[in-house]
Amino acid sequence: MKIVQIVPRLPPYTDGVGDYALRLAEQLLKEHNITTQFIVFQQGLEIEPIINGFSVTGLPAHTSEAFLSVLPKDIEGIILHYSNYPYMRGKLDAPFWLVEALQAGMKRHSLKLVVMFHELPILKFKALNFLNPIQSLVSRRLAKIATTVLTDSARFQTVLEQWLGHSVTCIPDFSTIGEPSSVPSIADRDRRMIVFGGADRHRVYKNSLKQLLDSCQVLGIEEICDIGKSLNLSSSDFKGVRLVEMGFQPNEAVCELMLTSKAGFLDYSRFPGGLGKSSVFAAFCVHGLIPICSQYNPSEGDGLEMNKHYLVPNQLKSFNLMQLQTVANNANKWYNYHNLTENTKIFASSLFFL
Structure with missing residues (x-):
């Protein structure tokens, strides 16, 4: 055909x-x-x-x-x-x-x-x-x-x-950067946070920088890896954590970074109820990251529940390593249905x- x-x-x-x-x-x-x-x-x-x-x-x-x-x-x-x-x-x-x-x-x-x-x-x-x-x-x-x-x-x-x-x-959307055959556990990953996407990811730094840095502190993150078109960020705004601006990267490189990082952060507040159509969120899920949203996103219609498939910064302290791994597993399982x-x-x- x-x-x-x-x-x-x-x-x-x-x-x-x-x-x-x-x-x-x-x-x-x-x-x-x-x-x-x-x-x-x-x-x-x-x-x-x-x-x-x-x-x-x-x-x-x-x-x-x-x-x-x-x-x-x-x-x-x-x-x-x-x-x-x-x-x-x-x-x-x-x-x-x-x-x-x-x-x-x-x-x-x-x-x-x-x-x-x-x-x-x-x-x-x-x-x-x-x-x-x-x-x-x-x-x-x-x-x-x-x-x-x-x-x-x-x-x-x-x-x-x-x-x-x-x-x-x-x-819901699939990951447009690829799907790994297996994912390592959270405990075996580097202390790295991923921020990934198009130019609209500037909302993370404009609206949610404090939540991002707070999340890094709670999780013991040492490095924020920003992947995508340069946003001309200032490293002085990222006290206590190293900012690495990667720019555009081939899909293979992005996949490798995600597989070796603990968490991914996104601000999807502009699209309430639309988390299932985010290919960035999908990429976090399939690569076994802990998905962290800047705030609650009412996406239960797409099968996504806060504290089960993703976390928000002000509740991270309530989760131990085993519970964090469960959230990453739930997100990965949710993804594999679609x-x-x-x-x-x-x-x-x-x-x-x-």
Whole structure:
């Protein structure tokens, strides 16, 4: 089977959705003999024609005609990775044409359409979060024309099921940097804390530096390893612990650092109820780290409980080494129910059996 995956952008540009789609493409080919061709949505990018062995085409214009002109004729399905914001230019913008283009392509080539909702369009006003009424029209229409709808968040699942009137599969994200075959115990690791991710990890240092340093003190951490685009941090702010800024690193190096570190810290307060869709949190879990969140994140809908699958800084003192290991084990077990293989099975079955 040949399919198209539509993504906002791909490496070398930093994009979590693009990384997700590439990993998925590799696994679809390896385990299900499904070959992917990519269409990159965002314009003005320098695109390599081949990435990791997969053909890549840029969308020449944001019109139905342009989309149909680059849609291969020998494919049997489309996976649209939809995360709203990369597909829009502003709060009042929405790609209504994309719905029409996909419908035309489905009809012309008798295609199945799988829409993976990585995000729904949320407007934030002070402490209030609500759906963007204009952009939600596109999301709702995409959901209605799709052969299969998937999402990585129980919060989004609830909304999508209300729109469609039937059940929607929710499967939390996998680690986009790889999955080790085994993980060492916490006691056998270096006294290192990992902070990892895109530029948005600056929230850790802007909003949660005290909690980060307090966590290091309680756990006996000697080194904070920051991995990702340089944030121009000042080592003088990290009294009592050594800061090592690694910059960008290949996945193999990141995996090795995680496997030899005790804990990982993230500030996901911007996305309450969304911990299951964090690929950084997923990476902490699969590498056997103690996941530490800056504060409680109400993600029970995704099967995640505070003090069971992750910890918060002000409660670390209550946990001994054995209990810390139990939390890391619980997080690892939670991850393995929806690892890359399990995610890929769901996409493959959506393409093959409908």
